[in-house]
Amino acid sequence: MNNIIIKGARQNNLKNITLEIPKNKLTVFTGRSGSGKSSLVFSTIAAESERLLNETYSSYIQYQLTQYAKPDVDVIRNLPVSMVISQKRLGGNSRSTVGTISDIYSAVRLLWSRVGTPFVAYSTEFSFNNPVGMCETCQGLGYVEDINVDELLDYDKSLNEHAINFPTFGPGHWRGKRYTFSGLFDNDKKLKDYTKEEMETLLYTEPKKLKDAPEKWPKTAKYEGVIPRFRRNFLINDGFEKKRWLTEVNRVVTEMPCPVCHGKRLNDRILSAKINGLDIADFTRLTIHEAIQFLDDVHDDKAAYIIKPLRAQLQSLIDIGLGYLTLGRETPTLSGGESQRIKLIRHLNSPLTDLVYIIDEPSVGLHPEDIKNINEIIRSIRDKGNTVLVVEHDPDIIKTADHIVDIGPGAGKNGGTITFEGSYNELLASDTATGHALRRHHQLKEARTPEAFIKLKNITKNNLKNVSVDIPQHVITAVTGVAGSGKSTLIKTGFKNKEHTIFIDQKPVHASNRSNLLTYTAIFDEIRAFFSRETGLKKSLFSYNSDGACPNCHGKGVLKTELAYMADFTQICEVCNGTRYRPEVLAATVDGYSIADVLKLTVEEGIDYFKEHEVITETLQSLAATGLGYMTLGQSLDTLSGGEVQRVKLSKYLIDTVTDRTFIFDEPTTGLHEEDIHVLITLFNRLVDDGNTVILIEHNLTMMTAADWIIDMGPEAGQHGGRLLYSGPPAGLLDVEESYTADHLSNYLELERI
Incomplete structure (x- = not known):
């Protein structure tokens, strides 16, 4: 019972994997991007835990829950109940804030109802979601x-x-x-x-x-x-x-x-109650750092029992690098990394134990300085008697693991096997892509010397106060600093209205499961035309969204049966076997491949298959150049990670040479193994060589060593950040004493700082 036992895991690209994962330990899963880590941890272990737990409820309750298909695995034994902490952004609308989602606002409402003067209401009425407390004009939204x-x-x-x-x-x-x-x-x-x-x-x-x-x-x-x-x-x-x-x-x-409440969401009666001159809305507009300082000045005996746990909750936000946020910040505006960290602290004080916590890349959006705190939180969750499984690329998180499982050796069809199990020191000595990356010695590149600059002047927004900086043209610039230091605000505000600027972020492509890699890159039409010419069938038959759709499943590949209050029953369509197409379309082949067979090819295999068709191969080669050669041509866009979405967007600009553009990338290394980062570095240099400017908002130290110029913001987050600490060639940053980036870059380069 001391290990989670998995036998015969074949989900997605997994090749009949069998392994044992130690309980009550921190296990980190590593491997190249697309190697199968998520297929094992999320699509197999987490999915089966959720599915089995759901089966313990009544049919009526099961109907209300998310449905999980049984993963392709022979046996999983000793599997605890799972808590999945993903990078999915916290949903909700403008009524959902950092304070409400973390439940901290409940304690704040209690404090103002007990200590605020004059007494105006009980705690429930201090909610902007309560009709009695909300501003009538804006209905508690704060805006009209x-x-x-x-x-x-x-x-x-x-x-x-x-x-x-x-x-x-x-x-x-x-x-x-x-x-x-x-x-x-x-x-x-x-x-x-x-x-x-x-x-x-x-x-x-x-x-x-x-x-x-x-x-x-x-x-x-x-x-x-x-x-x-x-x-x-x-x-x-x-x-x-x-x-x-x-x-x-x-x-x-x-x-x-709102012209009545001026954005405070609450009515005048509720806002009249104040503590040390602040109403409750004023308090939620303070950063977490400022909020703690405010509470330290509240001296009231009857408030002490409220303030002590409230202060501890706020300190937890600081510990995970979110001290720059406000409790009033709306959850839809949070990044995936910020959302994930808020989910983490919600479990920190949970009395539940003997669970398996499954965490997806907790390093996302974090500076190396912030990762130290994340490691402490992950270890504390483990030390309470839980098993923690982490999918991660960051060396600092890999280093803290009790046990490491490396999956590879490559990506897609070239991955799916276990290449290593053991300790960090054993991984360092291993003949794996992860071992090679961790052993590599790093040094700064010979930087390009810029000849012209883009001037950003007097930017004041969020925590930036009148910041001006010159951004060099036709080089690679890395904009660095701890999370919340002002990096994104500086670049996004400074370039908002500038011509020839291309922002490539990680926001999902608006797509359903009927959209795939080929539809997004606009070559599915070419491929359907190719099959039409070669087979004599009309072009529309080669679309599963049109005439070619299987008549039984209407091009979905699966049939879903709703069983009243029981869980929906989903099965692969028995007519098309999940291919989505009519039988006569599947029978039409070119060189032995049907259109459905082509959709199962990886990008790299597609390049070989379509080698005589320049328009198609150029697009596929641009995808492969970004490191996405392992993806299948028919992969649904709604299954892509943020990093994969970003690289798909980038690929569009690699088909034809573009010049005189400013490319801005927001954390382009997200989801990338260290061995794959060099693929991106090659692309960024190519863009610069073609006459473009590349700006990276980035925490990754390898990417910093590839930059020609570094702009470092800080020194900390929120009100303690927002200053320009350094702008110049990377070597000069190492002399900036108050820079956390300089500390970590020096360690990475194995240099002693004076």
């Missing part, structure tokens, strides 16, 4: 939305020319016809020529029946002005249509602080 009429209307056009500048209000769309068929307007008259009365009728009329309505007008319909209709459909209703047209809605709708 309004429609920018000048964005919604094109005054130089008539209704017949799509003057209502929104997709669903065109003259051919049913919403647009409610105006062109109303008989109230000259449909060819430019809006700029409308009388005041005509414009009022078009925009602001409340729903009313039309007298003597034209023949085309629906008999039961009411006429309604554009503004109330738009507000009802896209502001009040937060459903499918708003999500579908979100970019257009964001263009038309403007947010502004």
Whole structure:
């Protein structure tokens, strides 16, 4: 019972893996990107634990829970209940904040209800989600939305020319016809020529029946002005249509602080209660560092029992490098790394033990200085009697492991086997990609000398106060500093409106499981045309979203049966065997491959298969150049990690030579093994050699050694950061005494700092 025993794991690319994982220890899983680490830890161990736990509930409860298919594994024994701490961003809306999601705001509400003067309410009413406490004007949101009429209307056009500048209000769309068929307007008259009365009728009329309505007008319909209709459909209703047209809605709708509560979310009665001059909303606007200082000055005997645990909760946020956040920060604005760390502290004080905690790359978004605290938290979770499994590339986290499992040797079909099990020192001596990377000695490159600069002047935002810096052109610049020091704010604000700037971030590509690598790179059309020419079948048959879809599963590859209050039953389609296509399409092959067989090829195998087709191979080669050669051509975009998404986006700019652009990458090494980072370094140098500027917001020390220039922000986070500590060639940073980056870079280069 001292080990978790896994036999015959074949999920995804795993090659019949058998292993034992020690309980009550910290085990780190390493290996090249795409080697199969996640397939083993998340898709096999975590999925089976969740599935078995769900089966203990009633059918009604199971119906409400996330459904997990049984992973492809023969046996898993001695498996504890799992707690998965992923990089998935915390969801929610503007009503969900750091304070509410961490449950710290509950203690804050209790404090203000007991100590705030004058006494105005009990703690529940200090919630901006409580109708009694919220500001009536903004309903506790802190902002109001309004429609920018000048964005919604094109005054130089008539209704017949799509003057209502929104997709669903065109003259051919049913919403647009409610105006062109109303008989109230000259449909060819430019809006700029409308009388005041005509414009009022078009925009602001409340729903009313039309007298003597034209023949085309629906008999039961009411006429309604554009503004109330738009507000009802896209502001009040937060459903499918708003999500579908979100970019257009964001263009038309403007947010502004609530004119009554000025963004504080609560009503005047609740805000009148103060402690040392601050109302509860003022407190949630303090950084965590400032909040602790504030609590240290609250001297009230009856508050001591509230303040002590509250202070401990706030200190936990500081310990994981989030002291720069505020309790009022909305959770949708948090990065994946920030979200993950907040999830971590929610488990820190949990009385539950004998669990298996499964953590996905806790180093993401963290400076080496912050990783020391993360290691302490992970060890403390282990020391409470839990088993901790971590998927990680960062050497500092690998080093703290009790046990290490390396998976490889390569990626995709070239991975999926266990190449090493043992201690850190044994891994260092091993003949594995991870062992080679950890043994490598590092040195600074011979830096390019810049000849021209982009000047960023007087930037004041978040914790930046009047910061100016010159960014060199046609070189690689790494922007460094601890999490929350102001790196992203400096670059994103400074380049926001600059021409020829390309931001390549890790935000997911908007896609469903019907979108794949080929649809995103726009070569699926070419491949379908190729199969059509070679087989004589029409092109649309080679799309599983069109005529080629299997009639049984409609191109999904699986059949889902809803069983009332029991869990949905999902099975592979027996007609197409999960390939998504009609039998006659699967029977049409080129060189022995059907279209479904091609979708199973890796990018590297696809290059070989399509070697005679330049348009296709150029795109596939650009994907392979970013290190994604292991991905299959049919891989759904919704399964890509943040780092993989970023590299797919980058690949589009490698097909044809681009020049005179500024490329900005936000932590491009996310999810990358140290051996794969050099692939990116090669690409960045290629972009510079082609006449571009490359700027990296980055924590990775290997990437810093590849930079021509370093801009270091800090020295710490939040109010203790936001200063420019250094800008220049990397070697000069090592002399900056207050720089945490300099400390860690010196250690990495095995140099002694004076």
